[in-house]
Amino acid sequence: MAEPQAACVRGTGLSRRALLRAGGLGSAAMALSGCSVLASTAGVGDNVRVGVAWSAAELEAFRAVLAGYRYGYELVPLGDDIASALGARTAGRPDVVAMPQPGTVSASIDDLAPLPDDVWQPAYDGIAGARDGRHFALPFKLAHSSVVWYRKRLFDEHDLRPPQTWSDWMELNQRIIDDPALSDAGIAPLALGCADSWLLAVSFENVLLRHFPATYDKLSEPSYDPDLWRRGDVEEALRMLAGMWVVPGAVSGGLDRALVLQYPDAVQEAFLYRRAAMVVAPDYAESVIRRFGAPEGEVDTFTFPAREGTSPPLAVAGDLLVVVKPARESAWDLLRYLAKPQAPMPWIRDTGGFIAANPETDDRYYSTTERRLAREVREQPIRFRLADQLGPVGGRDGLGRVLQQLVRALADGTPPATAAREAARKMVTIAEDAG
Incomplete structure (x- = not known):
């Protein structure tokens, strides 16, 4: 998932929003021609165009990865419109796309070229599937x-312990709220960034997966009954979240303020401004935390709590590199470069918040926390994020919008059970309309 901040590829001041307003991939390529990163193309042909969803620090980190590539390339940052790159047939469409949504890859597979066998590893089999024996x-x-x-x-100084279960977490939040030393210092249990609805979706997916994995898996199927959204497990997961967020003093700044906070703001609320003790965010929040110099010893993580006595899968996301038909030789050359275990090293070393899919990537430059999280992803059962598998139903106008509306309802005084029931009903309608 890309950070929701404006970014420029070369320093022209072209923001992501301005780029998206330009409309279409052809316009994007034309708009970026003045700030693309170009290098010699001797022996390869035209520059290979690389479409990405990343922006801001992540985009700069990927530029550092590409700095070692020996031939020419152009970066085409597409933000939330990244899926449009797979079916495009304009002159400026990307050749290689870093796609954050496995569901979109599956739906667009006829537009993709099969990978050469020499880039594949058995370790990838649990991450990306095959069709007719081809990857x-x-x-x-x-x-x-x-x-x-x-x-x-803060946890150490106040004798707080990371929670193991949901009830543990609710009790922990209440301890923080009730502690005069913390409340007087303006410290709340949670930072919540609702303006970036995907961050709300991460919390919902984790509650559902870590407590009701069978229902999560059913919703992940390519063809599922939309009425599953009305199932008791889904409504209960929504009610659990609503019940946590609505507690007075639980969310830093209150729910009204949380509705305008973006993902980086929520991370900074905890680790820069220190107004929150915790924040739910993927591992790549490390890159945000690093920017303002928080000492590694003051930062730690715990795994999203699960139902007591169970060990359900972890939720993961991933960026998958695909080559759009018709494939040029320069596209395969770049893909092979990015497939090398040392390729992401600049991102890991200098920016952080990166877990390499290649198991042969040297982990010496990971932080202690990131190394542990990488090991968990490799050693424990995993499921891809639900929103990334659902297409528009899981996007900002689907699940994301419904979760924002749930927070708004809570802020306006709607009881958690009522808000959860209404959110589930809306998801049924959205899923039915999507066909």
């Missing part, structure tokens, strides 16, 4: 999404 998507970056970041020193 079409190369795992590049993984994201551990069952992560709660917390202020370790």
Whole structure:
């Protein structure tokens, strides 16, 4: 998932929003021609165009990865419109796309070229599937999404312990709320970034997966009954979240303020401004935390709590590299470069918040926390994020919008059970309309 901030590829001041307003991939390529990163193309042909969803620090980190590539390339940042790159047939469409949504890859597989056998590893089999014995998507970056970041020193100083279960977590939140030393200092249990609805979706997916994995798996199927959204497990997961967020003092700044906070703001609320003890965010929040110099010893994580006595899968996301037909030789050359275990090293070393899909990537430059999270993703059962598998139903105008409306209803005084029931009803309608 890309950070929702404006970014420029070369320094022309072209923001992501301005780029998207330009409309279409042809316009995007034309608009970016003045700030693309170009290099010698001797022996390869035209520059290979690389479509990405990343922006801001993540985009700069990927530029550092590409700095070692020996031939020419152009970066085409597409933000939330990244799916449009797979079916496009304009002159400026990308050749290689870093796609964050496995569901979109599956739906667009006829537009993709099969991968050469020499880039595939058996370790990828559990991340990206095959069709007719051929692979079409190369795992590049993984994201551990069952992560709660917390202020370790604050926990230690106040004898707080990371929760193991949901009831533990509710009790922990109440302890923080009731502690005069913390409340007087303006510290709330949670930071919540509702303006970026995908962050709300991460919390919902984790509650559903870590408590009701069978229902999560049914919703992940390509053809599922939309009425599943009205199932008791879904409504209960929504009610659990609503019940946590609505507690007075639980969310830093209150729900009204949370509705205008974006993802980086929520992370900074905990680790820069220190107004929250915890924040739910994927492993790549590390790159945000690093920017303002929070000491590693003051930062730690715990795994999103699960139903007591169970060990359900972890939620993960990932960026999969695909080559759009008709494939040019330069596209395959770049893909092979990115497939090398050392390719992501600049991102891991200098920016952080990166888990390499390639198991042969040297982990010496991971932080202690990121190394542990990478090991969890490799060693424990995983499921891809539900929103990334549902297409528009899981996007900002589907699940994301419904969760924002749930928070708004809570802020306006709607009881959690009522808000959860209404959110489930809306999801049924959205899923039915999507066909």
